[in-house]
Amino acid sequence: MNKKWLSGPYLFWAISFIIIPLVMILYYGLTTKDGSITFENILQITTNTNVKALVLALLLSIVSTIICLILAYPLAMILNQLDVNQNSFIVLIFILPMWMNFLLRTLAWQTLLEKTGVINSVLTLLHLPTLNIINTPYAIVLGMVYNFLPFMVLPIYNILIKIDPNVINAAKDLGANSFLTFYKVILPLSWPGVISGITMVFVPSLTTFVISDLLGGSKILLIGNVIEQKFTQANNWNAGSGLSLVLMVFILLSMAILSKYDKDGEGLI
Amino acid sequence: MSNNLIDLINITKSFDNQLVLDDLNLSVKENEFVTLLGPSGCGKSTTLGILGGFQQPDKGEVIFGGTNITNLPPNKRALNTVFQKYALFTHMSIAENIAFGLKIKGKSKQYIQDKIKYALKLVNLEGYENRMPNSLSGGQQQRIAIARAIVNEPKVLLLDEPLGALDLKLRQDMQYELIRLKNELGITFIYVTHDQEEALTMSDTIVVMNQGYIQQIGTPEDIYNEPQNAFVADFIGESNILPAIMLQDKLVKILDAKFPCVDTGFGINTPVDVVIRPEDIDLVKPEEGTIQGVVTHLIFKGVHYEMEVMANGHEWLVHSTDLFPVGTKVGIHVDPFDIQIMNKPASEDEEAVIINE
Numbered sequence: 001m002n003k004k005w006l007s008g009p010y011l012f013w014a015i016s017f018i019i020i021p022l023v024m025i026l027y028y029g030l031t032t033k034d035g036s037i038t039f040e041n042i043l044q045i046t047t048n049t050n051v052k053a054l055v056l057a058l059l060l061s062i063v064s065t066i067i068c069l070i071l072a073y074p075l076a077m078i079l080n081q082l083d084v085n086q087n088s089f090i091v092l093i094f095i096l097p098m099w100m101n102f103l104l105r106t107l108a109w110q111t112l113l114e115k116t117g118v119i120n121s122v123l124t125l126l127h128l129p130t131l132n133i134i135n136t137p138y139a140i141v142l143g144m145v146y147n148f149l150p151f152m153v154l155p156i157y158n159i160l161i162k163i164d165p166n167v168i169n170a171a172k173d174l175g176a177n178s179f180l181t182f183y184k185v186i187l188p189l190s191w192p193g194v195i196s197g198i199t200m201v202f203v204p205s206l207t208t209f210v211i212s213d214l215l216g217g218s219k220i221l222l223i224g225n226v227i228e229q230k231f232t233q234a235n236n237w238n239a240g241s242g243l244s245l246v247l248m249v250f251i252l253l254s255m256a257i258l259s260k261y262d263k264d265g266e267g268l269i
Numbered sequence: 270m271s272n273n274l275i276d277l278i279n280i281t282k283s284f285d286n287q288l289v290l291d292d293l294n295l296s297v298k299e300n301e302f303v304t305l306l307g308p309s310g311c312g313k314s315t316t317l318g319i320l321g322g323f324q325q326p327d328k329g330e331v332i333f334g335g336t337n338i339t340n341l342p343p344n345k346r347a348l349n350t351v352f353q354k355y356a357l358f359t360h361m362s363i364a365e366n367i368a369f370g371l372k373i374k375g376k377s378k379q380y381i382q383d384k385i386k387y388a389l390k391l392v393n394l395e396g397y398e399n400r401m402p403n404s405l406s407g408g409q410q411q412r413i414a415i416a417r418a419i420v421n422e423p424k425v426l427l428l429d430e431p432l433g434a435l436d437l438k439l440r441q442d443m444q445y446e447l448i449r450l451k452n453e454l455g456i457t458f459i460y461v462t463h464d465q466e467e468a469l470t471m472s473d474t475i476v477v478m479n480q481g482y483i484q485q486i487g488t489p490e491d492i493y494n495e496p497q498n499a500f501v502a503d504f505i506g507e508s509n510i511l512p513a514i515m516l517q518d519k520l521v522k523i524l525d526a527k528f529p530c531v532d533t534g535f536g537i538n539t540p541v542d543v544v545i546r547p548e549d550i551d552l553v554k555p556e557e558g559t560i561q562g563v564v565t566h567l568i569f570k571g572v573h574y575e576m577e578v579m580a581n582g583h584e585w586l587v588h589s590t591d592l593f594p595v596g597t598k599v600g601i602h603v604d605p606f607d608i609q610i611m612n613k614p615a616s617e618d619e620e621a622v623i624i625n626e
Contacts (some may be wrong), residue, residue, distance in 0.1 A: 166356035169323050172343040173350045174421065175372035184369070188360045 007065070028241035032063035041242025050226055050243065057222040060137055061205030064144035065152075068201045069194070071145070072152035077186075079153075080160040091157070098150050107145055113215070121245045135217035143211040150205060152178055159193030160186075195258050203251055222263075223247055273332075274299045274457055275320070275425065280329035282315055289315045290326070292483045297425075298457060304449055304460045304468040306477035308504070313461045316478075317427050320459065321350045321426040334424070348425040349418035352509035354434055355410045359403040363389075364398040365414055388416035391450065396587065425457040432467065437482045444470050465505045469493060477501050498611050502544040509547065511585055513610075515539040521610060524581035526560045530608040542611045547588040554580070557598015564593045 009023060032038050079087050097105060112118045113134040120130040133139045163186065171181040209224035218225070223243065230240030275297040280513040292311045297303050305313035318324035319331060322343035323540070331339045338346060358366050364385050371381045391394050392412035402410055411431055418426055418461040428447075432440045447472055462468055466530050467477050469489040477484040477492060477500075485497045496502035499510050517535040523543055535541060555561045562580025569575075574592055578585045580601055593599055 007415055166352040166354065166355065167358065169321070169343065169418075170350070170356040171358075171369070172323075173321060174417070175344045176369075177342075179346055180373060185358055189358075191360075222450040262496055 003068075009241050025241045025244055027184070028237050029245045030242075031238060034240060041238050042246060044239055044242055045246045049221065051222070052075050052244075053221045053226045054223045056137070056220070057206055057224065060141055060144065060222065064141050064205045065198055065202045066147065068146050068149050068152040069198065071149060072156055072197060073194070076153055076157040076160050094150055094153060100182060103214075105147065105211065106211055108145065109139070109143055110134070110214050113142075134215065135218070135219055137220060139215040140212050140220065140222075142210065143215045144201075144205045147211065148201040151200035151204075155191060155196040155200065156193040159190045160164055163189050191261065193262055199255060202254060206251065206254075210242060272299075274301075274334060275459075276330075276332040278320070278330045278384065279332070279461055280316070280319060280326045282302060282312075282319065282324065282326050287454050289481050292447065292480070293329070293483060295476060295483065295486075295539060297457060298458055299424075300471045302448075302453055302460065302471060303519075304342075304472040304475050305463060305478055306462060306465060306468040306475055306485075306504075308463055310480075312481040313463075313477040313478050314429055317350070317429050317459065317461050320425075321348065321427050322346050337453060347423060348427060349421050349423040350427040350429065351411075351418050351431045352412050353429045353431070354472040355402075355407075355414040356416060357410055357417070359402050361402075362398065363394075363402065363405075366402065367417050367420055369417065373419075374496070379434045384420045388420045389421070391453065392416045392446070407435050408443065411435065411443065412446070415447075419450070419454060419456075425458065425459060426454075428458060429459045430462055431460075432462075432464075440467070468602065470507070477504060479504070495609055496611065497540050499544070502542075502609070504613070507547050507588075508584075509545045509550070511543050511545070513541055513543045515541045519605070521608065524560070524583055524604055526581060526606055528559055528603060529605045530610060531606050532610040534602045535610060540613055542613060544609040544611060545607060547575070547586040547610050548573070549603060549612075550585060550587045550589075551604070552576075552587060552589055552593055555600045555603050558602050560601050561615060562599060562601060564595050564599060565596045567593070567595050570583065 029041050030039070031035055032040070045054065049185070080089055084089065094266060110117075113131070114120070115130070115132065115134065123130050166187070168181060168185060171185045203245070207224050209222065209228040212220055212222045212225055213228075216222075216225075224247075227240050227243045227247070230236050230243065234240075272494065273296040275295075277293060277295040280290050280293040280295075281288075282531075291540070293312070293316065293575045295316070305316055307313050315324060319326050322338075322341060322345075330337055331338075333347070356611070358369065361369070367388055368381045385398060386395075389397060392415055394412055394416070397405070397413075402413065405413065411434075414431070415426075431447075432438045432443050434609060435443060444467060447460075449456070456558060460468075460471065463602050469492075472489055474486060474490055475492045479500050485492060485501045487495075489618070492501060493505055496505060496508075502508045502510055511523050513521050515532075515535040516522050516536075517537050519530055521528050521530050521532075521543060522543070530543075552558075560580045562578040562585065564576050564578040565579045567574060570588075573590050574591065575589045576593060577610065578587055578599060578601065585601060587601075
């Protein structure tokens with residue numbers, strides 16, 4: 001029964017590409033260029049620009065997560081009510097964009113939203129006021145919602161289809177109207193899916209730098225952009241690692257808060 | 270019609286162009302234990318769904334206590350359902366599950382507390398208030414589902430194969446529990462099952478259904494002893510179903526042998542079906558029997574032996590506490606009142622099951 005060696009390949013992978021990089025980030029984050037221990041890299045978060053970038057990133061990802069939730073939950077409910085043939089088709093439509101490259105999709109939005117882009121050309125043609133949201137936080141939120149929405153829909157949909165229809169019938173049978181049935185039974189039972197969806201939208205939104213780069217026109221700095229610039233432009237790995245550690249703390253914190261509401265761990269995928 | 274609690278009138282329902290219920294009429298009296306019995310797909314669960322309000326009939330009316338409730342949503346109906354596989358709210362404790370309906374009705378805290386206590390006592394699960402449904406066994410969960418329904422004091426309790434997921438011993442215990450509950454509560458039970466033994470044990474009235482039609486309505490004794498057609502005879506218990514000719518009143522010709530019987534009014538030389546229950550066949554000495562045969566199979570079943578006897582080209586199924594080894598020559602005797610004469614099936618759906626065998 002000793003099959004421990006089967007975990008060998010993954011163990012090798014995990015040590016090489018997860019554990020060692022993490023240790024290195026920790027090392028870089030806590031040292032100066034010449035190798036002496038310091039907290040200066042971490043304290044860089046307190047500078048004005050960085051605080052602003054972190055707060056904006058938190059704000060935009062929270063807004064995106066909420067918008068995703070508002071869009072995804074009713075959609076998941078509708079999908080759940082369709083019969084199998086119809087819903088697999090609609091689920092496919094939903095997942096189809098995910099098969100296209102993430103960068104391409106975001107670039108496409110850039111082209112659409114540009115001052116002289118497709119949307120504005122059409123609006124001008126119709127003598128309507130133009131839409132100037134490129135290079136603003138609105139465009140970034142749009143990009144986040146567009147890219148991460150499927151990650152909200154799927155876990156909620158997956159948990160909704162697992163709810164026995166008779167449980168919902170039972171609530172109605174006991175006198176609950178549609179609202180109470182939803183509020184007292186469907187929502188609590190789907191909570192793990194909601195938690196999982198929130199995590200899967202919030203975390204990549206908080207750390208993204210590509211979306212803010214392409215749709216924010218590198219004028220709007222999110223914490224992800226700041227970290228990216230530390231590594232690529234400033235070539236300061238120590239400062240970048242320090243800020244990464246801070247961001248990681250925020251992610252762990254949000255996961256801890258969410259896991260309090262998901263006692264059974266059902267939502268974790 | 271006036272003293273019926275429930276009347277289903279001309280109910281027709283189809284799913285995906287498949288007819289599930291065809292012009293069904295059924296009346297239920299107050300304080301009756303009615304069982305809808307039939308194979309899967311016979312329309313019994315759909316009938317219950319229409320009563321509960323989860324499904325709308327395509328045609329027909331549901332009358333409850335004199336009012337038409339056909340279009341009333343489930344939450345407005347004065348009846349409660351015990352669902353297949355319990356359908357408890359897994360995110361709530363037992364007490365919260367039971368209190369669900371009462372809280373919605375806005376009952377006082379004290380009233381709800383008392384009701385929870387009373388209901389748990391009724392189903393023999395006192396002290397389970399704070400447990401979660403998933404920590405309970407199947408039988409316990411089923412009893413909670415019943416408790417959750419009856420605290421609302423419905424006039425009618427609908428039960429959709431509530432014992433289907435339980436093992437045999439538990440199922441038998443629960444059958445007695447349900448009879449006791451019904452007597453204590455004094456309400457109407459409408460029970461759906463495909464288990465004929467369950468139906469015979471518990472019901473006041475059995476409604477045998479097949480392919481969307483009611484085949485027979487009657488007391489358990491009626492249904493068992495005097496099935497109106499071959500489907501009912503075959504579905505309720507084991508039986509020998511044979512084609513026969515009714516020669517005259519009180520005389521029937523089965524497999525070229527003449528058997529005296531008690532039925533009259535079928536006319537002269539009328540083709541009929543006869544049902545003879547295996548336990549009603551007496552195996553006697555060859556010369557004493559109406560027809561003679563040879564025992565071909567013998568199985569010990571506990572209470573009785575199950576034997577097959579080859580006689581006049583037919584395998585007769587016989588249950589007897591007396592043992593006749595394979596190869597024994599025997600005579601077959603049937604008392605006249607044990608022969609049940611039935612008209613030949615008028616429609617295909619009554620015949621279906623026999624052909625399938």
